[in-house]
Amino acid sequence: MNNGQTDTAVLVAMLSERAFVNVRLALAADAHQWQLHHGQVTLDDDTPVEERVWRYSTATFLELPLPGPTAAALLQGDDQDVDGIRVAPSGPPSSSASTYRLRGQEQRGRVITPWPRTEWTINRDTNTPQPGNDLLIGDGPSFLNFDQALSAFLYQRPHDSNADRSQLWRIVKPQRAGWLEKITxxxxxxxxxxxxxxxDGAVLELSWAAGNQPQPIDGAGTYRFPLPHGLAHDSLLMLRHxxxxxDWRHFPAPTYGRARDASVVWEQPGPELDILLANGEGKYLECKRGVPEGDSRKKMLKTIAAFASRDGGxxxxxxxxxxxxxxxxxKPTVDKQELAVVGMIRDCVEPAPPYESRVIDHDGKKVLAIEVSAGGQMYAYRDxxxxxxxxxxxxxxxxxPARHPEIAAGFRQAPAAVTL
Structure with a gap:
């Protein structure tokens, strides 16, 4: 099952059986105690933990190996001593955890791993007070507020309010029986x-609407599938036992603009473009015959701002x-046309949106792709x-045009917003 629910008692037993687990804890101080705001547990014996401690007057962030029974006790709601701090769980323990089985290179939260993994998450009580927005200055890097420190500590990335806002626990178990390291x-x-x-006994299978090609796996190595008619739309590459x-990879129309799968290499980008165009223009795709001018230029830049403000495209x-x-x-050269588009984005979309530009060669014709990622906040077109x-x-x-509630919600996602 790819997702579902797991009884918390099962997770407590799983942690209790381990001598040590790798943990990251975010603690917030109230008037009387240190309260657990967010905990991450990694069940990975192959990756050594990098011990870190950031201490502030109102917050503490810890990364360290913790005895499995101690982590289990925290999970079931018992106070525990961790690195000289008495940690109190926030609220009563949950009876179950949401369960997700993820393939390699699949993003959940802000995490991508090359190998598949199973994740369990438990949300905190909605009535639990949130940490304040005080500056954090102390024995660690300085931050504007708790949320910025949390994002930096967990992911080394800027704050995104969609990540871990509601999670109390996240437990990750790598699944390294077999995975697809690279697909060309x-x-x-x-x-x-x-x-x-x-x-041993695994099978690698390429399936599509009109057929499939299974291959037995005799160990780690490189396996090949001939494509006499190219890669069929909606193909599925499955590694199974x-x-x-x-592990698996699915090849529907590629969704440019969102996190690109680092394990998939399109040796000749033409097929990738064909698959993308097969579904036509839509929520994630806008087509232009040439570098736009006038009203068409404004429309393109507004679309780029819209892509960055939501899911990318x-x-x-x-x-x-x-x-x-x-x-x-x-004429002008492709490089000059690309620079012209980059200049338009720099001049008229703010803050600077997360995007990449690249030129795709398709049967001797060059297409410029502006791949915009979701930025986690609102982006403005400024005439x-x-x-x-x-x-x-x-x-x-x-x-x-975005409505007022949508604009307000977008600004709440990020501490730094566009200056009006």
Whole structure:
């Protein structure tokens, strides 16, 4: 089962059986005690823990190996001594945890791992007081507030209010029996590099609507699937042992703009572009025949702001409205056209959105892809003449003005917002 519920008693027993587990704890001080705000447990004997302690007057962040029974006691709601601090769990223990089984390179929260993993999460009581917004200055890096420190401590990344806002516990168990380390997709061949600790009897299978190709696995190595007609739309590459999956990758229309799968290499990007265009323009894709000017330029920049404000997406320049790949004109040079688009984004979208630009060569025609990632806050289009910020979201294939509640919610996601 990929997801469901697990009795907390099962997790307590699992932790109790281990001599040590790797933990990260975020503690917030109230008037009388140190209270657990967030705890992460990693059940991984192969990765040594890097011990860290950040201490402030109102918060403490700890990363250390902790005896399994001590972690289990915290999970079931008992006060425990950790690194000289008496830690009190926040509220009564939960009876169950949400369970997720994740493939390799799958993102949940702000975490991506090359190997599959199982995660259990427990949310805190909604009535639990949240840490304050005081500056944190002490025996650790300085931060504007608790949430910024938490994000830096857990992920070494800027604060994202969607991450761990409601989680009390997150327990992670790597699944390294077998996984897909790298997949290379060419015009007529798919190559998969398979690694793992328990691959005896495993099968690697490529499936698509009209058929499938299974291959027995005799250990770690490189396995090949011929693609006489290219990679079929909606293909599934499955590494399995009997009826249990070890790892998998799905190849529907690629969703540019969101986290790209680092394990998948498109050796010839043309097939990737074909699959993307097969689903047409929509929530995550906007096409332009050439580098836009006038009203078309404003529309593209508003769409980029909308992509960054929500789930990400891609603008393809060199594709007509009827999804024909026409390519960029020969003059000016492709580099100059790319620089022109980058300059437009720099001048008119703020704060600077998270994006990458790249040129895709498709049968001798060049297409410029502007891949925009979700930025975790609202991004504004600011007209160069009026200098008035405007906010947009993506609704299906359309870019529409954001409503006041949507704008307010977007600004609450990030401590640093656009200056109005």
């Amino acid at each position: 997709i060419g015009p007529d061949l798919l190559t998969a590099d398979v690694v793992g600790d328990a691959l 009997e009826d249990q999956w070890l 891609t603008v393809l320049i060199g594709v007509s409205d009827d999804l024909q790949i026409v390519g960029l004109p020969e 160069r003449d009026s200098q008035r910020p405007e906010f947009f979201i993506r609704v299906g294939p359309n870019t529409v």
